[in-house]
Amino acid sequence: MKPQILLIYTGGTIGMIKDPITATLQAFDFAYLIEKIPELNLLDCDIHPVSFETPLDSSNMNPSHWIAIATIIEENYQTHDGFVVLHGSDTMSYTASALSFMLENLAKPVILTGSQLPIGDLRTDAKENLITSIQIAALQNNNTAVIKEVGLYFEYKLYRGNRTTKINAEHFQAFASLNFPALVTSGVHLKVNHEILHKNYSQARLVVHKKMNTNIVLLKLFPGISPVILQSILEIPTLKAVVIETYGSGNATTEDWFLEAIEEALDKGVFVINVTQCAGGSVSMNQYQTGKTLQKLGVISGKDMTTESAMTKLMFMLGLETPKNMFKTVFETSIRGEIS
Ligand code: ASP
DSSP states (O other), X not given: OOOXXXXXXXXXXXXXXXXXXXXXXXXXXXXXXHHHOGGGGGSXXXXXXXXXXXXXXXXXXXXXXXXXXXXXXXXXXXXXXXXXXXXXXXXHHHHHHHHHHHEETOOSOEEEEOOSSOTTSTTOSHHHHHHHHHHXXXXXXXXXXXXXXXXXXXXXXXXXXXXXXXXXXXXXXXXXXXXXXXXXXXXSSEEEOGGGSOOOOOOOOOEEOOOOXXXXXXXXXXXXXXXXXXXXXXXXXXXXXXXXXXXXXXXXXXXXXXXXXXXXHHHTTOEEEEEESSSSSOOOTTSSHHHHHHHHHTOEEOTXXXXXXXXXXXXXXXXXXXXXXXXXXXXXXXXXXXXX
16 A cells, blocks of 8 residues: 555645736645646655645744644544645744654654745745655655654755754755754655664654643843843743753853842742754853853753754643653753754
8 A cells, every 4th residue: 555645734835826817825725736736646655635724824833733733643643654744934943843842652754844935936946845755754664664753854855853943044945954964865866864763663652742831931142131131031920941042052151140140040940941052063061161150050951952942842841740850851861862
């Protein structure tokens, strides 16, 4: 039997087509998918399209939509061999990261893709992204899926979803994964980097986690950051955790007002996570005094996680009500290949 692929359209440029009369971009009706993209008939798999009732620009995505995607996957998990999620590129790395945490014991491919130009555009990148994503989702070895994780496919590369960041609003190569190599590269052949793929040897069934706690904040440091502003953010009564994007290898100012504000937040039970604002590389709080001070206070290291991954892992761990005494250890441990 051919692999059965579920194609989930959530919205974004990829599913848009120009109305020939009004010349405006409109969401494409996925019921006519094969009719509009006959190339899909040549693929050696069966494609079943489903669509969000109201397709979204991904800037409007929030955890309720991640739960909706995870639920569609859960409900179709037994009957399908792979899942392709069509999604706007703007927040695709957040959704890919969130899904990687929400889908525990995943043993089938979940491939997110999108495009910079609509599928109906003459120069579109949508067709290649869509066709290759479906081919990758259908890859099998001895009747089992080759990819057993959440990936993001764009412009000839499949990346581990929770390692990606959108880096360009103009180029077809819109995503980068600077701390982890591509899982698959598409050229004349599909080159699978088998050694680095997530291996799921367990027979455990898929568990879908649907609680995400959003009482968190992201704070990017910059020279001149104001004490009052930092203090007021950290005083928000419902705040559970803060991700601080620090400089370089995890360094921050050692001025008293800053360290006192962090210490007070930690004393109140707010988790403080350190990720670097550099696109690549890792937090290593041992390297400079400016990092060591944070480490001594009890700040958690995000190591080489992306900001997208750190934010969604936090929502997931807070949703799970991970006990306080285990929080730092679990956060600093790779659970879905998000840390090197
Ligand atoms: N604004 C669009 C979105 O993220 C851009 C895209 O589809 O790539 O939904």
